[in-house]
Amino acid sequence: MTVGRRQFLTATAGAAALGVAGTASAQSEPDYGGWFDNVSNYEETVDKRGQDRVEISVGAEGNNGNYAFDPPAVRVNPGTEVVWTWTGQGQAHNVVSDGDGPLDSGEAVAEEGTTYSHTFESEGIYKYVCVPHEGLGMKGAVVVRPGTPGPEGPPANPDYEGWFDDVSNYDGNTVDQTGSDSVDISVGADGNNGAFAFDPPAVRVTPGTEVTWTWTGNGGGHNVVSDGDGPLDSGDAVAEEGTTYSHTFEEYGIYKYVCSPHKGVGMKGAVVVGGPLSEGGSGGEGGADISMSGPGWLLAGSVLAAFFSPLLLAAVMRRRYRERPPEPSDSDLELASGPTPVEEAPATEPDVEVGHDEFDPTGTASLIAFYFVLIVLLWVFMYFVEFLGRVSVIG
Structure with a gap:
């Protein structure tokens, strides 16, 4: 099937229109007409x-x-x-x-x-x-309203704002436990010059996950208490091995917590609720890496295909324009028409050969440049859609 230049441009414009439609479908805060003006605990829907x-x-x-x-x-x-x-x-x-x-x-x-x-x-x-x-x-x-929740959750590399600066067993990574129904964290693990650590100190879970803290019996009395206004409070510090405390996280956000008696020595932790907005999002050293959801090889292949397909098309068109079928030989003509009397042809002006259109390098280069700029614009558009969603941070 041959795809013409006009058909290709029409298809590309259609893809861009679909992207714009996706942006229009993004959810925003409803207009309540001042209904919550005197409601102290209203922040958002x-x-x-x-x-x-x-x-x-x-x-x-x-x-x-x-x-x-x-x-x-x-x-x-x-x-x-x-x-x-x-x-x-x-x-x-x-x-x-x-x-x-x-x-x-x-x-x-x-x-x-x-x-x-x-x-x-x-x-x-x-x-x-x-x-x-x-x-x-x-x-x-x-x-x-129909649909599904808009934001996926905090970035892939959350910005803990120095929360873990004095936590010796935090290595810069948030342990990904998304998809698990329950997650266990040790209380009184080895760290901070003794048994004064949560292990793992930072974990990411899916909304609706039950997180259970289990005491090791080491390091004296410990507890689990939210830093600031948060939902975690296991009560007074206890030292008995096997003690447990559980909480089910329902809302997106970053929940920081401490062991009250040992906060000063670095016994701190965090639970990140919600799948990451992006792989390698904000908060990591060296700047943010842009990465789309889905298999990386598939995305890379799609981009390469989108970029190189115009070049391949141009090469094929160039070959098609330059190559002409070979001129038939006298024997081929004789076989095709049979024996004919030999007659001397009258002297005439040579016919002007009407061949194929010549290859237009300027026009093809302009077409390739147009495709490249369009792809770049689509990437920028996808960046704003995928990565600039609102993130709720708690703690």
Whole structure:
């Protein structure tokens, strides 16, 4: 099949249009129309798409007391069941749609463990309140949209901002445990001039992974506590071998933690939640390396093929233009037409041979330059799509 120049350019333009369409589909924060202006614990909409069941706490800390939903705003797929669970704090609460909506848990109740659920089938933004505490800012929203979560997670080489500078057993690598349902970390491992280390000190997991810290019994009493405002708190330091503490990480981010008694000697760790945005992303020494998802050899082969195919096409066209079929010999003509009387041909002007078009080096070079510039622009476009997503950092 012969592909003409016009067909090739049309196909290339189509590929670029698909890339632009992909950018347009990127998710952004919904416009709530000022709904969360007086909600102290609202920061952003938590993307829970891909989950069949999502939980929201009722009576969480916020709005100068336990007068908040946590998370206050979530994004889910159509068909997701959302379950509100009462913490038992902040007096009696309920869950009621703002205006004409499907949510109504009934009278406000205060009992811990009370639940109310609703399955959202239709796309839209569903705002709701706790009626007794709406004036304090106890409001929430469920955004129902198709699709999957946008960001993959922190970069391949996270920037820990000097967190591990005094940790002797940290070698600059984050151990990749993505895809594992559970991950174990030793407490009281060898490091920092004694049994004062977590092993591995830095680990990457997939959202929904249970991480378990297990005490070795060495180095005295240890604990696992988030640095700053985080979810980890194993309680008082203990020394008994075999002690365990577990936490399931659901949200993207970087969770830093310490052993409180031995933080000063470097007993620190971090859990990175979410697959990397890129291989060799920001945070490593020597600058960021650009790498796309998928097998590297396949990507490299595609780029090389895209670059060299115009050159190959030009070479074939040049060969085609220069080569002409051999002139038929007298014997070939005689065999084809049979014996004919020999007649002297009349003297005429020589015919002008109408051959193939001559090869145009200037035009071909311009075409190759156009392809090369187009490929470079597509690479730049892919860089912005793949690597400049928003990263949530916790701890």
